[in-house]
Structure formats: structure tokens, C-alpha cells
Amino acid sequence: MMRFPRLFSLLATLLLVAPAALAWGPEGHAIVADIAQRHLTPEARKAVLALLAREGKTRLDQVSSWPDEIRKDHPQTGPWHYVDTPLRAPDYSRRRDCPDGNCIVARLPHFLRVLADRNASPQVRLEALKWVVHLVGDIHQPLHNADRHDRGGNDVKLVYFGHPTNLHRIWDTGILEQHTGLRMNPVNYSFDHAATLKVALRMDSRIMAAQRMQWTPAHPLADIDAEAVQWSDHAHRLAQRVAYGDLPARRPDGWWFAYQRKAWPVVRDQLDAAGVRLAAVLNAALR
Ligand code: ADE
Ligand code: ZN
Ligand code: ZN
Numbered sequence: 001m002m003r004f005p006r007l008f009s010l011l012a013t014l015l016l017v018a019p020a021a022l023a024w025g026p027e028g029h030a031i032v033a034d035i036a037q038r039h040l041t042p043e044a045r046k047a048v049l050a051l052l053a054r055e056g057k058t059r060l061d062q063v064s065s066w067p068d069e070i071r072k073d074h075p076q077t078g079p080w081h082y083v084d085t086p087l088r089a090p091d092y093s094r095r096r097d098c099p100d101g102n103c104i105v106a107r108l109p110h111f112l113r114v115l116a117d118r119n120a121s122p123q124v125r126l127e128a129l130k131w132v133v134h135l136v137g138d139i140h141q142p143l144h145n146a147d148r149h150d151r152g153g154n155d156v157k158l159v160y161f162g163h164p165t166n167l168h169r170i171w172d173t174g175i176l177e178q179h180t181g182l183r184m185n186p187v188n189y190s191f192d193h194a195a196t197l198k199v200a201l202r203m204d205s206r207i208m209a210a211q212r213m214q215w216t217p218a219h220p221l222a223d224i225d226a227e228a229v230q231w232s233d234h235a236h237r238l239a240q241r242v243a244y245g246d247l248p249a250r251r252p253d254g255w256w257f258a259y260q261r262k263a264w265p266v267v268r269d270q271l272d273a274a275g276v277r278l279a280a281v282l283n284a285a286l287r
Contacts, residue, residue, distance in 0.1 A: 023081055023138050025173030026065045026189050027182045027196045028271060032137040033060035034200035035275025040282060047286035051126040060133050061193060067134045080107040081138050083232060084147035087244060091233045104144065105232050108135040109224040116221060116285035133278060140274040143171045145232045146239035153243065160256050171243055175263045207272050215276040220284040235270065242266050
């Protein structure tokens with residue numbers, strides 16, 4: 001009689017330890033990287049290509065999810081991907097939310113300064129480049145900037161378009177995949193780079209000039225600490241207003257249609273803004 005419950009609990013455990021979503025899915029990070037790469041200055045492009053060449057790579061999207069890949073072997077880097085600003089708080093507080101500098105709002109500026117440092121070794125600067133590409137993406141994901149005692153929504157289980165998942169994961173990947181038809185392999189996180197690049201190019205071509213100017217910081221390197229706080233605060237408000245604010249308490253089948261309609265424009269704008277800002281910080285660090 002014990003066999004069945006044991007088998008059941010083994011299966012349940014396997015499902016529970018499936019990798020928690022830590023970031024935009026790989027397609028989200030690739031889109032941010034692809035948008036940015038189109039807007040590099042000649043100097044920044046040359047420096048980026050020289051660093052990537054050390055690993056035989058030519059595009060930023062090829063390294064944009066690297067911090068997620070190494071996270072398992074470097075658990076101390078886990079908190080660098082997000083900041084647990086309490087959902088009810090109006091905005092980020094360094095004292096409350098990032099006391100040891102162990103959060104995205106502090107790590108992103110740190111890695112940007114390493115990347116800009118000509119005295120750092122190429123290997124160290126390449127690693128910093130990978131972090132910057134990744135963290136500019138993550139800091140634009142609303143649920144990487146908010147927490148309601150639920151690990152940024154990871155503990156909010158729900159069904160989205162028929163698939164059992166959670167609130168965090170749909171903001172990492174589900175909303176984007178639903179809109180674009182892109183699909184990553186949920187087992188090994190592989191995805192179609194060519195199809196993703198096409199989506200990125202279409203998104204980039206639709207960014208309004210005024211919007212692009214508004215998103216571009218005047219002094220991306222000198223002001224990076226304040227910029228990171230502003231980016232995080234804006235994403236936090238989107239978590240309040242949309243990710244949680246528009247989430248119905250009762251979720252009968254089909255609830256997802258209304259939610260998707262509100263969430264997709266937010267995901268799109270955040271990926272666009274991240275791409276524009278990533279180009280700006282790389283251009284400033286690699287001039
Ligand atoms: N783990 C705890 N809080 C998290 C968040 N906001 N995003 C991702 N992972 C988390
Ligand atoms: Zn991440
Ligand atoms: Zn995530």
C-alpha cells in the first residue's frame with residue numbers, strides 16, 4: 001500500500017524542483033540583446049565583437065542568458081537577478097531592499113563599471129559584458145522588482161492558456177510566447193535564434209523616435225546608479241498596477257484572454273526600453 005503514495009510523492013517532488021524561472025526566458029533576453037546590437041556605435045560594436053570573439057561568438061544574444069546557465073553552480077549569484085522590493089512599498093529603498101549590494105539595482109552598475117574599466121582584463125570585461133546584457137533585461141521584468149512574500153510571483157500557481165504555470169513564469173516567458181508564437185524548449189531552455197531575431201527586428205522597427213529618445217539616458221555611465229533605481233521603480237509600478245493589479249482573485253478558464261490583452265503591451269514596452277537602454281549603456285562604456 002505504501003508504493004503508490006511514495007511514487008506519487010517522488011513525482012510531485014520532481015515537478016516541484018523543476019528549474020524556477022529566474023529571468024526573462026531566453027527569448028526575452030535575446031530580443032533585448034538583438035535590439036541593442038542594432039544601435040551600437042562603431043566603437044562599441046568593435047569592442048563588443050572583440051570580447052565575444054574570445055568565445056567564438058558574434059552576437060550578444062548568444063551570451064544573453066549565460067548568468068542563468070551558471071546560476072546553479074554559483075548560487076550566491078541568484079539574488080543578483082532581482083530585487084525584492086515589497087509590493088506595497090511605493091519604491092525601492094537601498095537600506096531595506098539591497099543592504100549588502102546583493103541585488104540587481106547594485107550589481108548592474110557594478111558590472112557596467114567593470115566593463116568600462118580599461119585596466120580590467122579582457123576575460124573579466126567579457127564576463128561583465130554578459131552580466132550587463134542580462135541584467136538590463138532582468139531589471140525591466142516587473143516581477144524582478146517586486147515581491148509579495150511569494151518569490152516574485154513564483155509561488156502564485158495558475159493556469160495560463162491551459163498550461164499549469166505560475167505568475168512569475170508567465171511574465172518571464174508566457175506572455176511573450178503567447179503573443180509571438182515563439183516557444184522555448186522547457187527542458188534545456190534552447191530556442192530558435194533566427195525566429196527570435198525576426199521578432200526583435202520587427203519590434204525595433206516599430207519603436208517611435210520620441211519613445212526612443214525618452215528611454216535613452218543623457219549620461220548612461222555617470223548616472224548609472226540613479227538610472228538603475230529609476231528603471232527598477234518603473235518596473236515595480238508595473239508589477240503593482242498590472243502584474244498583480246490586473247490579476248483576478250478568481251480565475252475561471254479563459255481569464256487569461258483579458259489579462260494577456262493588458263500584459264502584452266507592458267512586456268513589449270519593457271523589452272523595447274531594455275534594448276534601447278542596453279545600447280546606450282554599452283555605447284557609453286565602450287567609447
Ligand atoms: N526569488 C525571490 N524573489 C524573486 C524575484 N523577485 N524574482 C525572481 N526570483 C526571485
Ligand atoms: Zn536573470
Ligand atoms: Zn524571472
